[in-house]
Amino acid sequence: xxxxxxxxxxxxxxxxxxxxxxxxxxxxxxxxxxxxxxxxxxxxxxxxxxxxxxxxxxxxxxxxxxxxxxxxxxxxxxxxxxxxxxxxxxxxxxxxxxxxxxxxxxxxxxxxxxxxxxxxxxxxxxxxxxxxxxxxxxxxxxxxxxxxxxxxxxxxxxxxxxxxxxxxxxxxxxxxxxxxxxxxxxxxxxxxxxxxxxxxxxxxxxxxxxxxxxxxxxxxxxxxxxxxxxxxxxxxxxxxxxxxxxxxxxxxxxxxxxxxxxxxxxxxxxxxxxxxxxxxxxxxxxxxxxxxx
Amino acid sequence: xxxxxxxxxxxxxxxxxxxxxxxxxxxxxxxxxxxxxxxxxxxxxxxxxxxxxxxxxxxxxxxxxxxxxxxxxxxxxxxxxxxxxxxxxxxxxxxxxxxxxxxxxxxxxxxxxxxxxxxxxxxxxxxxxxxxxxxxxxxxxxxxxxxxxxxxxxxxxxxxxxxxxxxxxxxxxxxxxxxxxxxxxxxxxxxxxxxxxxxxxxxxxxxxxxxxxxxxxxxxxxxxxxxxxxxxxxxxx
Numbered sequence: 001x002x003x004x005x006x007x008x009x010x011x012x013x014x015x016x017x018x019x020x021x022x023x024x025x026x027x028x029x030x031x032x033x034x035x036x037x038x039x040x041x042x043x044x045x046x047x048x049x050x051x052x053x054x055x056x057x058x059x060x061x062x063x064x065x066x067x068x069x070x071x072x073x074x075x076x077x078x079x080x081x082x083x084x085x086x087x088x089x090x091x092x093x094x095x096x097x098x099x100x101x102x103x104x105x106x107x108x109x110x111x112x113x114x115x116x117x118x119x120x121x122x123x124x125x126x127x128x129x130x131x132x133x134x135x136x137x138x139x140x141x142x143x144x145x146x147x148x149x150x151x152x153x154x155x156x157x158x159x160x161x162x163x164x165x166x167x168x169x170x171x172x173x174x175x176x177x178x179x180x181x182x183x184x185x186x187x188x189x190x191x192x193x194x195x196x197x198x199x200x201x202x203x204x205x206x207x208x209x210x211x212x213x214x215x216x217x218x219x220x221x222x223x224x225x226x227x228x229x230x231x232x233x234x235x236x237x238x239x240x241x242x243x244x245x246x247x248x249x250x251x252x253x254x255x256x257x258x259x260x261x262x263x264x265x266x267x268x269x270x271x272x273x274x275x276x277x278x279x280x281x282x283x284x285x286x287x288x289x290x291x292x293x
Numbered sequence: 294x295x296x297x298x299x300x301x302x303x304x305x306x307x308x309x310x311x312x313x314x315x316x317x318x319x320x321x322x323x324x325x326x327x328x329x330x331x332x333x334x335x336x337x338x339x340x341x342x343x344x345x346x347x348x349x350x351x352x353x354x355x356x357x358x359x360x361x362x363x364x365x366x367x368x369x370x371x372x373x374x375x376x377x378x379x380x381x382x383x384x385x386x387x388x389x390x391x392x393x394x395x396x397x398x399x400x401x402x403x404x405x406x407x408x409x410x411x412x413x414x415x416x417x418x419x420x421x422x423x424x425x426x427x428x429x430x431x432x433x434x435x436x437x438x439x440x441x442x443x444x445x446x447x448x449x450x451x452x453x454x455x456x457x458x459x460x461x462x463x464x465x466x467x468x469x470x471x472x473x474x475x476x477x478x479x480x481x482x483x484x485x486x487x488x489x490x491x492x493x494x495x496x497x498x499x500x501x502x503x504x505x506x507x508x509x510x511x512x513x514x515x516x517x518x519x520x521x522x523x524x525x526x527x528x529x530x
Contacts, residue, residue, distance in 0.1 A: 017316045024486070024493050070491020071484060097341045098334060129346045136399065148349060188403045204484035208477045215438075216415030218407065225480065226487035245490040252486045 005269035008262070016259065023255040027247035034250055036243065041214055042231040044221030045199040046082070048172060054087030056171040057164055059196075061186065062103035063095045064178035068203050072176045073106060074229040074242035075201040079174060080110040082236045084122075089160050091170075093125040093146070095134060095181040100127045104150055118151070119158045126150030132185040139167045139194040167194040176201040183210060187218050201228065294503060306499040306507045309492050310515045320522060322515060416442050441469040 052058065060079060064072045083090050092107035094100055107124045116122050125146040128134045137145035142165060143156045155161055163169060173196050175186045183200035191198040197220055200210055204225030213219045223232055226249060229242035311326035351367055354360040369391055375384040418435050421427060447459060448466030455463045500508035 014316065020486075020489070021493075024489055025497075028490070028493055028497055067488075070494070071487045097338055097345070100341055100345075101337075127341060127345050129342070129350060133399070147354060188407050189399070192403065192407060204480040204487065208473070208480050212412055212415065216411050218411060225483050226490065227483065241491075241494060245487065245494065248490045248493070249483065249486055252489075253483070256482060 002269055005266040008266045009270050019255055019259075020252055023251040024248045027251045028244070031244065032247045034247055036230050036234045036246060038231045038235055039228075041222040041224075042228050043235065045079075045174065045201075045223055046221075046232065046235045048197060048199060048220055049079075049082050049086060049088070052086065052088060052171055056088050057091060057169060058083045058088040059091045059093070059167075059170045059173045060107075061093050061095060061173065061175040061177075062099055062106070063175055063182045064203075065096050065098040066102055068178035069102065070241075070245075071203045071226050071229065072178060072201065073102070074226065074240050075176055075223055075232060076103075076106045077110060077240055078229060078232040078236055078238060078242070079176075079201070080107065081114075081238055082232075084110065084114040084116055085236070088171075090116075090122040091125065091160070091164075092122070094127050095131055095185070096178075097127050097129075100150070119149075119153060120160055123155070123158055123160045124150045125155065131181040132189045135167075135181075135186060135189040139190060142166055167196055170194075170196045172197050172199065174199040174201060177206070178203050179206065182206075183219060184213070187213060191218070199223075299504065302499045302504045303507045303511070306496060306504075307511045307515075309496060310508075310511050313492075314515055314519060317519060320519060322518060322522075440465070445469050 049058070060076065060083070062072075062076055080090065080092075090107070090111070092103060094103040104124050104126065107122065108118070111118065111122045118124075126149060128137075128146055130137065134145050142161070146155050149155055149158065167173070167190055173186060173190065175183045175198070177183045177200065183198075183202060186198055186200075190196065198218075199221040200213075200219045201223035202210060202225075204227070207222065207224030207228075210219065210222055210224075214222050223229060226242050226245055229240075230246045233240045233243045308326050308329070311322040314320055315323040351363055355363055369388045372384045372388045375381045416438055418438075420432050420435050422431075425431060444462045444466035446466070448463040448470070450459075450463075453459060496508040498504070500506055
């Protein structure tokens with residue numbers, strides 16, 4: 001047993017890569033369709049959009065770049081589908097310059113699927129420099145922050161923005177964020193001062209850091225990672241990329257949990273791993289290893 | 294299918310496989326993909342900045358609407374570039390003073406309000422509320438948050454030595470921190486797996502007949518290339 005444990009400890013790490021690749025690939029090719037339970041924080045975003053009357057202004061800030069596309073793009077698709085179905089006036093924008101093209105593509109694609117007219121039913125404002133300062137500027141004068149939309153049309157002339165002079169006239173803002181500027185910036189510089197309701201959709205990496213804001217009601221809902229996107233797709237009855245990826249996500253998580261348990265067992269069983277506690281490791285280390293002279 | 298979509302699929306599949314080849318070991322395919330990514334990102338950013346900042350936010354309002362006040366931020370922006378000329382580099386401090394002054398003035402009150410005052414308010418919720426049972430999940434959660442915040446704060450209180458009750462509190466704080474790190478790590482694993490799923494999803498799509506089996510053909514080519522490269526690196530006996 002100890003010999004086997006020793007061998008496993010010296011296993012080429014690329015074997016783990018292959019294992020993870022298979023755990024991802026097989027469920028994608030042969031989906032099982034594991035059930036998806038909708039969490040309260042995701043439901044709150046859905047419920048808020050459901051509660052908005054047709055014609056309300058919904059601002060979707062796509063604050064991410066292609067590096068976070070697998071997690072946030074399905075969220076954007078689901079939210080846009082929901083907003084267009086509800087007949088909301090959808091305004092898209094981005095605070096991330098490298099995400100401009102992708103943001104424009106997703107907004108216009110989903111709008112086309114719903115036969116929505118640019119400038120009348122929806123607008124894509126594009127990117128404006130300044131990060132969080134853009135939010136402050138939008139709160140004071142939206143046309144000053146975005147004199148023209150992404151396509152060069154004057155925002156003051158867009159029918160969809162009639163009556164929308166500042167962020168005070170926006171009913172709901174959702175920031176899909178992969179970092180800063182993102183949800184926190186929208187809260188700090190926007191919601192607190194201009195009083196609109198704010199929801200967040202974020203990558204799984206930054207989701208834990210936003211739960212305190214959810215708990216205090218500073219954001220009204222939170223869609224976290226691909227899992228959150230899958231929950232939202234379930235809520236609107238649309239089986240998109242996020243739902244399709246959930247089986248693979250579950251499979252890889254099971255493999256990783258199994259590997260963690262196995263590694264700990266092997267570590268304890270292997271003959272050469274006599275050092276099992278940090279204190280003993282410190283005692284065994286020489287002065288130079290401990291940072292001493 | 295549009296030709297651009299077809300070519301795009303081949304480029305995307307190829308570059309994904311180039312980047313994944315690093316899992317085998319560092320190699321020229323990976324380095325090519327890495328450098329290309331940096332170059333394309335920078336090129337794209339420069340073009341967008343030129344259009345969105347220089348043209349849309351500066352040139353057009355100046356030339357078409359006569360907003361001459363925009364010359365002030367433009368001048369401040371140009372002063373930053375004096376960093377490259379040592380004799381007049383001090384001029385850039387004017388711009389930095391404006392940036393730091395404005396940034397601090399805007400951020401500090403908002404952060405105090407949002408990240409400190411409202412968070413404290415959220416932490417110090419009443420444990421017992423009228424109309425609620427005295428021993429429910431809500432009370433448990435409130436107590437848990439309170440104990441977590443206090444013990445973690447004690448752990449980071451280094452002005453006194455951690456002995457006795459302080460030590461017990463600090464130790465409890467460590468456990469709360471460990472739970473947070475564990476949750477954070479779990480979420481990070483989920484995020485990384487999502488990225489992998491996203492790329493695999495595209496590779497599966499590009500492996501179809503519509504894309505002339507791009508993923509499969511390129512996988513074979515990259516594997517062959519890696520083998521040739523690896524063999525070429527081995528010292529001849």
